[in-house]
Each structure stands twice: as C-alpha cells, then as structure tokens.
Amino acid sequence: METYLFYFLIYPGFLFAAVIGAFLSWFDRKITARVQFRKGPPLLQPFYDFFKLLLVKETILPARGAKGVFLAAPVFAVFGATMAGVFILLPLMNITTGFHGDLIVIFYLLTIPSLTYVIGALSSGNPLAAVGASREMKLIMSYELTFLLVMAGIIIKSGQSIDLYQIIQIQREGSPFIGSFSGVLLFIVAIFCLQAKLALVPFDMPEAETEICDGIFIEYSGTPYAMIRLSKYMLFFILPAFIIAILMNGIKLEGIHILWAILKLLAVVLLLTLIRNTNPRVKIKQAIRFFFTWMNLLAIIAIVLAIFGL
Amino acid sequence: MSKQTLIPIGPYHPLQEEPELFKLYCEGEIVKDIKWETGYNHRGIEKLSEKKSYDEVFFLVERICGICSTSHPFAFANSVEEIINVEITNRAKYIRSIIGELERIHSHLLWVGLAGHFLGYNTVFMWAWKYREPVLDLFEMIAGNRNNYAMFKIGGVRRDIEKAKIPAIQEVLALVKKKTDLLVGAVTDDPVFHARTKGVGVLTREDIVNFAAVGPTARASGVDIDIRRDDPYAAYPLVNWKVITSEAGDVFAKAEVRLLEMYESISIIEQCLEGLKREKEGDIDVKVKHIPEGYGIGRAEAPRGEVFHFVVSDGSNSPARHKIRAPSYTNIATFKKSCVGQSISDATITLAAVDPCYCCTERLAVAIDRNNGQRIMNAKEIIEHSTQITNRLLNNE
Numbered sequence: 001m002e003t004y005l006f007y008f009l010i011y012p013g014f015l016f017a018a019v020i021g022a023f024l025s026w027f028d029r030k031i032t033a034r035v036q037f038r039k040g041p042p043l044l045q046p047f048y049d050f051f052k053l054l055l056v057k058e059t060i061l062p063a064r065g066a067k068g069v070f071l072a073a074p075v076f077a078v079f080g081a082t083m084a085g086v087f088i089l090l091p092l093m094n095i096t097t098g099f100h101g102d103l104i105v106i107f108y109l110l111t112i113p114s115l116t117y118v119i120g121a122l123s124s125g126n127p128l129a130a131v132g133a134s135r136e137m138k139l140i141m142s143y144e145l146t147f148l149l150v151m152a153g154i155i156i157k158s159g160q161s162i163d164l165y166q167i168i169q170i171q172r173e174g175s176p177f178i179g180s181f182s183g184v185l186l187f188i189v190a191i192f193c194l195q196a197k198l199a200l201v202p203f204d205m206p207e208a209e210t211e212i213c214d215g216i217f218i219e220y221s222g223t224p225y226a227m228i229r230l231s232k233y234m235l236f237f238i239l240p241a242f243i244i245a246i247l248m249n250g251i252k253l254e255g256i257h258i259l260w261a262i263l264k265l266l267a268v269v270l271l272l273t274l275i276r277n278t279n280p281r282v283k284i285k286q287a288i289r290f291f292f293t294w295m296n297l298l299a300i301i302a303i304v305l306a307i308f309g310l
Numbered sequence: 311m312s313k314q315t316l317i318p319i320g321p322y323h324p325l326q327e328e329p330e331l332f333k334l335y336c337e338g339e340i341v342k343d344i345k346w347e348t349g350y351n352h353r354g355i356e357k358l359s360e361k362k363s364y365d366e367v368f369f370l371v372e373r374i375c376g377i378c379s380t381s382h383p384f385a386f387a388n389s390v391e392e393i394i395n396v397e398i399t400n401r402a403k404y405i406r407s408i409i410g411e412l413e414r415i416h417s418h419l420l421w422v423g424l425a426g427h428f429l430g431y432n433t434v435f436m437w438a439w440k441y442r443e444p445v446l447d448l449f450e451m452i453a454g455n456r457n458n459y460a461m462f463k464i465g466g467v468r469r470d471i472e473k474a475k476i477p478a479i480q481e482v483l484a485l486v487k488k489k490t491d492l493l494v495g496a497v498t499d500d501p502v503f504h505a506r507t508k509g510v511g512v513l514t515r516e517d518i519v520n521f522a523a524v525g526p527t528a529r530a531s532g533v534d535i536d537i538r539r540d541d542p543y544a545a546y547p548l549v550n551w552k553v554i555t556s557e558a559g560d561v562f563a564k565a566e567v568r569l570l571e572m573y574e575s576i577s578i579i580e581q582c583l584e585g586l587k588r589e590k591e592g593d594i595d596v597k598v599k600h601i602p603e604g605y606g607i608g609r610a611e612a613p614r615g616e617v618f619h620f621v622v623s624d625g626s627n628s629p630a631r632h633k634i635r636a637p638s639y640t641n642i643a644t645f646k647k648s649c650v651g652q653s654i655s656d657a658t659i660t661l662a663a664v665d666p667c668y669c670c671t672e673r674l675a676v677a678i679d680r681n682n683g684q685r686i687m688n689a690k691e692i693i694e695h696s697t698q699i700t701n702r703l704l705n706n707e
Binding site: 032035036037038127128130131134135201202205208210211212213277278280281282283284285 | 433434503
C-alpha cells in the first residue's frame with residue numbers, strides 16, 4: 001500500500017512529474033525566447049509562476065458560474081494527469097505494474113485533463129470560455145481518433161501487446177520502433193497529436209490569447225489556475241515520455257543511459273517548441289480537416305506498413 | 311439554434327490593447343453582426359489647436375498618434391502652406407519625404423509583427439519588431455527622438471540631415487531591405503499563413519468606394535489611390551516610385567501591399583538622399599512672418615491612408631478652426647462588410663488587417679475644469695461650439 005502511495009504521490013507520479021514538467025516548460029520558454037531574440041526566463045520561473053498563483057494571487061469566482069464544478073475541474077485535471085503519469089512512467093522506469101492492458105487505460109486517462117478543462121470552462125458562464133470550450137471539444141474529437149490509430153499501429157508493431165512494459169521490452173530486445181518506416185510515420189502523427197493535446201501553436205485555438213483571451217481559462221485565477229498550470233506542466237513531461245516509451249526504446253536510468261534519457265526527452269520537447277515557433281495558429285475547421293484527412297491517412301498508411309512488417 | 315452570443319473584443323482585450331469595443335454577435339463561431347464603440351479616449355485636440363500658436367500646433371498634432379507621428383504634422387504643414395501659398399526649398403522637401411517614408415517603413419514593420427502576433431505567430435512578431443529598432447535609432451540620430459520627431463515647421467523643417475549622416479541612413483536601409491526579404495519569405499512561403507489569410511475579410515472595389523476606405527486597405531482591393539501621387543506634395547513628384555496595388559482584397563493582399571510598399575519607401579529614401587547631396591546644406595526653411603486670412607486643405611499619405619487637415623486662419627497667430635480626419639476613422643467602417651459571415655478567428659485578424667489606430671480616430675474631448683472637477687463641455691457641445699465658430703468665420707468673409 002505504502003509503495004503504491006509513494007508511486008502515486010512522489011515518484012514517478014505527482015511530485016516527480018510536476019517538477020520535471022516545470023523544468024521542461026522552462027526549457028520550452030527559453031528556447032522560444034532564444035528563437036525570438038529574447039533573453040528568456042530564469043531556470044526557476046515556472047516555480048515562481050506556480051507558487052505566486054497558488055499562494056499570493058487572490059481567487060476570483062465567476063458570479064454567474066457553477067462554482068462547485070468550476071473549482072473541482074482543475075483538481076480532476078491534476079488527478080487525471082497524475083494517474084496517466086503513473087501508468088506511463090512506471091513502465092518507463094522499468095517497474096512493471098503487472099497490469100496487462102494499461103495502454104487502453106492510458107489513452108482514456110490522457111483525455112481527462114482536456115475534458116475537465118472543457119467542463120471548467122463551460123461552468124464559468126463566460127461567453128469567451130464557451131467559445132474556447134467548443135473549440136477544445138472539436139479539437140479533442142479530431143485528434144483522439146488519430147491518437148487511437150497511432151496506438152493501434154504500436155500494438156500491431158509489438159505483436160498484439162497492449163502492455164506498455166512489454167512494448168518497451170520488445171523494443172529493447174529488438175530495435176526501437178522509430179527505426180522502421182512505419183515507426184517514423186507514427187512518430188510524425190504522434191508529434192502533431194501531442195501538439196494538439198498540449199494546446200500549442202498551431203493548435204492553441206482553445207486558448208488563442210489574441211482572439212478569445214485565453215478562452216477556456218479566462219475565468220480562472222489564483223489557486224484553481226495554479227492547479228491548471230500544474231496539470232499543464234505534468235502533461236508537458238508525460239506526453240513526450242509516452243512517445244519515448246512507445247516509439248523510442250524507453251529510457252534506462254543507469255550510468256551513461258541517464259544522459260541518453262535526458263537527450264531523448266529534450267529532443268522531443270525541442271521538436272514541439274520549434275513547431276510552435278514556426279507556425280501561425282490554424283482555424284478549428286482547418287485543424288479538424290488536418291487530423292481527419294491527412295493525419296488519419298498517414299496513420300493508416302503506417303498501420304498497413306506495420307502489418308507488412310516495414 | 312439561432313441564439314446569438316455577444317463576444318466582446320475590447321475595451322480590455324489582448325487583440326488590440328487600445329480603447330475600443332467591437333461587439334461580435336455570433337451564432338456558434340460565425341459572426342452574424344458587428345457593432346463597435348469608439349470614443350473611450352477623447353482628447354480635444356482640435357479644440358486645443360485653436361488655443362495654440364501655429365508653431366506649437368505641430369507639437370500637438372504630432373502627439374495625435376504615436377506610430378505615424380509625422381503624418382499629422384505633414385498634413386498640417388501642407389494645409390498652412392496652402393494658406394500662405396509658399397513654396398518650400400527642395401532640400402526641405404527631400405528631408406520631409408525621408409522622414410515620412412522612414413515612418414512608413416517602421417509602421418509597416420510594426421503591423422507585420424502585430425499581424426503575426428494576432429495569428430499566434432509570435433516569432434514573426436519579435437523578428438519584425440527587432441528589425442524595426444534600427445529605423446527608430448535612425449530617427450534618434452536625425453531628430454533626437456525615436457518618436458515624435460518635431461522635424462516640421464511652417465516653411466520647411468527644423469533640422470538638416472547633414473552629409474555625414476547619409477552613410478548611416480544608407481546602411482540601415484540596406485539592412486531593412488535584407489530583413490524585408492526575410493519577412494516576405496516568412497509570410498509568402500508559409501502554407502499555414504496562406505491558409506489563415508487568403509480569402510479572409512474580403513473587401514471588393516465597390517465596398518472600398520462605398521465606405522470611402524483609404525490607404526493600403528483600399529489599395530489591397532485594387533483601388534489605385536495614393537495621396538503622394540494624386541495630390542503631390544513634398545519630394546514625391548521629384549522621385550521615381552510606383553503605387554502598389556493588389557486585386558484580392560483579403561488579409562493576405564493587405565499584408566502583401568504593405569510589405570511591397572516598404573521596398574518602394576526604401577527606394578524613395580535612397581533617391582531623396584541623392585537629391586540631398588545636390589542641394590546646398592542648411593537651406594532648409596523659408597522664413598514666414600505672417601499667416602494671412604483664409605483656409606487651407608492639407609493631405610498626406612500616412613502609413614494607414616489619407617490624413618486630412620483643414621485649417622481656417624483669421625489672420626491671428628493660431629488657427630481659428632482646425633479639422634482633422636484620420637484614415638482609421640473611415641477604415642474601421644469597413645468591418646461591417648468584412649467581418650460579418652466570418653468565424654471569430656477570421657474576424658479578429660480582419661479587425662487587425664486595416665491597422666486601425668484609435669488614438670488617431672478619437673480626438674474629441676470632455677473638457678473638465680482642473681480646479682473643481684466640473685464638466686465644462688461634452689463632446690456634443692464642443693462640436694456645436696466649433697460649428698458656431700466656423701459659421702461665424704464664414705459669415706464674416
């Protein structure tokens with residue numbers, strides 16, 4: 001019991017994921033700043049931001065909103081992110097949960113933060129938040145199918161395994177999935193899904209600062225907003241970690257492999273950062289079309305290739 | 311479901327951090343109707359202008375707009391010089407045009423950056439503004455100020471551009487030209503940028519005529535108007551340049567027109583610098599002793615379009631009536647056509663595409679007594695008051 005609580009709360013769950021995620025978000029902001037000829041924030045800026053929101057800033061509740069749901073949504077977002085983090089990071093750290101079929105659970109758990117954002121936004125009673133929520137819902141519907149197809153590709157490549165631990169072990173014994181042609185295609189599709197899941201440009205239309213003033217989060221302030229930031233930090237770590245687990249051989253935490261693990265993580269985050277810095281925001285219609293036609297097509301091609309063992 | 315939601319853009323909104331309110335009446339994401347409110351920031355410039363001497367009015371109208379801060383003095387100088395009927399020296403003409411075109415370059419760079427920012431493309435935002443900096447530094451070298459240059463006076467300009475400064479200007483122009491190439495590449499080669507701006511917020515030629523839109527907004531819809539050519543002033547008739555137009559009328563065309571205009575501006579400045587070398591140094595103004603009775607119309611092509619100044623003189627040392635019309639005032643009205651039927655994402659970039667400038671548009675005042683805080687006049691009363699003055703002057707003539 002204590003071990004599971006430790007897994008959930010400290011390592012590799014809540015605390016570990018949040019701290020690493022905060023550092024990764026600093027990395028993202030620093031790279032963005034350097035690309036834009038700016039100096040960028042100091043290393044601990046994500047922590048300053050978080051603790052200022054948590055402890056210093058006052059919490060303002062929308063007068064006409066459903067306050068209970070509004071406040072509960074960020075808590076569930078953090079909870080969902082933590083659960084997904086535990087299920088992804090345990091196999092990644094070579095600890096087997098003994099649970100065969102966690103890939104399906106991870107898929108559902110990764111949807112929880114986005115869904116809670118939608119629920120929180122709709123309960124705030126703000127018209128801009130409603131627009132943001134409708135955009136987020138459309139976005140979820142467009143990328144979830146693609147994300148599922150990526151997982152299907154992985155399951156086929158690993159010989160019908162839906163156990164993340166086993167998938168990593170299969171890659172260790174053979175070669176990482178990204179080394180094959182279908183693996184590369186799956187990686188491209190997965191990166192775009194991540195971009196949408198993390199609501200980064202070009203898929204940041206649920207927040208879209210210059211259109212609807214941060215849309216879904218417009219009414220959040222103080223502690224609830226700190227919770228939302230926390231869930232975002234965690235997703236910023238566990239989603240790239242998930243990609244590393246399913247496509248890039250996982251990581252080993254011993255000797256020189258620690259360096260490799262860090263490099264892999266930074267490489268995936270760097271890719272996300274560069275995509276978000278070299279593109280304007282697309283419209284929600286264009287995003288749906290992009291995922292429904294091009295990304296699904298690419299994922300299906302990858303699956304067909306995987307069936308033929310390419 | 312036909313329930314309409316009101317999506318407010320302003321008075322506090324990150325799209326344009328300026329005092330304006332656009333009410334988008336939306337069904338789902340589609341804008342069905344748009345209404346706007348301006349007038350949050352009344353300053354009473356026209357009334358103030360009647361209390362100041364002609365020399366001081368230049369400093370006043372310069373502060374109408376922080377970005378195109380030379381277009382208003384330009385138009386004011388044109389109108390007062392029409393009253394006096396004075397011909398300024400060629401050297402002053404060249405210097406005026408150089409200042410005007412440098413301003414167009416930095417204003418268009420500013421817009422390109424903002425357009426990027428509004429589309430979520432913050433890299434373009436930061437890059438465009440970085441390359442705008444050398445232009446502002448150039449202004450500091452020429453005039454001593456990055457903005458509000460105070461270069462104009464009746465009969466000429468206040469400061470000369472000496473021979474020693476010309477190489478530095480040419481250096482910056484070469485840099486800006488290179489970086490404009492880069493920005494044009496970033497804008498025209500990006501398929502996502504095309505997808506976001508092509509066919510968005512289209513204004514046809516008829517719309518432009520009906521709304522009397524001006525400047526790059528009109529030129530992007532194929533309406534070939536440019537005050538610099540149609541009503542020649544300063545050194546524009548002395549140099550070779552062409553008016554840039556585009557036919558499409560969408561946001562992309564507006565970006566295209568502005569970017570290509572920057573090349574024209576660079577070319578105009580280069581020719582003016584050559585012209586400066588020919589003229590005698592120090593010969594920058596004509597002494598004006600008295601401003602006779604009469605009225606003058608002055609127009610200038612600001613980066614956003616035609617700036618219109620109308621000055622009535624009663625022979626004293628301050629204008630009896632001073633009327634200003636800024637380009638954004640007419641351009642904002644086109645939103646009624648260009649935003650309706652678009653999605654919210656498209657409407658926001660359409661709102662930004664005319665490069666609206668609210669500080670130009672809003673100049674009326676509520677005059678408040680400084681000592682007891684009582685309201686002396688509101689906007690309506692000021693208009694009535696100024697109409698009375700104008701009538702009185704016209705009847706006297």
